[in-house]
Every structure is written in structure tokens, then in C-alpha cells.
Amino acid sequence: MKKNLALSLAAVLLPLSAAAAANEPAKEPRALGVEASIVFPSDSTIRNWQADRDRGIWIEGRRGEWYYGSFAGICRDVDFAQAIGVETRGAGRLDKFASIVVRGERCMLSSFVTSAPPPTKAERKAAREAEKAAQN
Numbered sequence: 001m002k003k004n005l006a007l008s009l010a011a012v013l014l015p016l017s018a019a020a021a022a023n024e025p026a027k028e029p030r031a032l033g034v035e036a037s038i039v040f041p042s043d044s045t046i047r048n049w050q051a052d053r054d055r056g057i058w059i060e061g062r063r064g065e066w067y068y069g070s071f072a073g074i075c076r077d078v079d080f081a082q083a084i085g086v087e088t089r090g091a092g093r094l095d096k097f098a099s100i101v102v103r104g105e106r107c108m109l110s111s112f113v114t115s116a117p118p119p120t121k122a123e124r125k126a127a128r129e130a131e132k133a134a135q136n
Contacts, residue, residue, distance in 0.1 A: 034114045036067055037095035041086045046094075050118045051078040057100060058118040068115035075100065075107035 038045055038061055048060040054074040059067045078084070078100070085101035086094050099106040119127065 030065065030114055032114050032116060035096060036112060036114045037093040038067065039093045041088065041094040041098075046086075049084060051075075051081070052118070053079050057084075058115060059094070060117075066115045066117045067112055069094075069096075069100065069109045069112045071100075072108040072110040075102060076105065078102045078107065 050058045056070045081102045087099040096112045099108045
């Protein structure tokens with residue numbers, strides 16, 4: 001009896017969920033390079049991060065969206081850090097007015113924009129080689 005009830009319930013709900021999915025609008029691609037923020041940055045809202053040498057940092061949000069924060073100056077040791085902190089100065093959001101804390105040093109951000117994911121190692125190597133070739 002319970003098995004029949006579960007099957008009949010599934011038979012009713014499955015077409016409803018398919019109809020709801022068909023009525024959802026298609027997601028538009030996210031604009032890149034637009035000033036942005038992450039509200040209440042914490043372990044649950046920041047999934048991953050990757051340093052861009054000492055110039056900036058890529059931060060991945062909860063839903064897999066990437067952001068790029070440019071440092072106002074250089075941020076020593078961010079490329080070798082195991083962990084970072086976020087200082088929001090009471091605003092409760094990570095944006096261009098926040099700072100990244102690395103080994104006790106505050107690295108102020110000058111911008112925090114939407115971004116594509118960080119380049120792979122192969123892409124970074126190719127960019128360095130192209131940069132060297134342009135200098136010669």
C-alpha cells in the first residue's frame with residue numbers, strides 16, 4: 001500500500017516539476033568586470049580563492065561565481081598563504097572597501113569585480129612566455 005502511494009505521488013509530482021522547469025527563464029550570462037560584493041563573507045559564502053601573485057586575488061562565491069579583487073599595493077605572502085581573512089570594517093560584505101588579511105598583514109582592495117575563473121597553470125605559463133617574448 002505504501003509503495004503504491006509513493007509511486008502515485010511521484011507520478012503526480014514529476015510532471016509538475018518538469019512543467020516548472022520548462023517555465024523558468026534561461027539564465028543570462030553574468031557581466032564581467034562589474035563592481036560587486038559578497039554579503040556576510042564567511043566559510044559558507046567563500047568556497048575557494050587563488051592569489052594572483054601579489055597583485056590581486058580571485059575569490060569563488062557560494063554558487064561558483066568568481067570575483068577578482070585588485071590590491072591597492074602589493075600583498076606579500078598571499079601567493080604562499082594557506083588561509084586568508086576578510087576584514088569588512090563592520091559593513092558585513094566583501095567589496096572594494098574591504099581588506100584581505102594574510103599572516104597578520106592587511107591588504108587593502110582597490111576594486112572587487114565579477115570575473116571569469118582564474119587561469120589554469122598552462123594558461124599562466126603561456127602568458128608569462130608571451131610577456132617575455134614581447135619584452136625581447
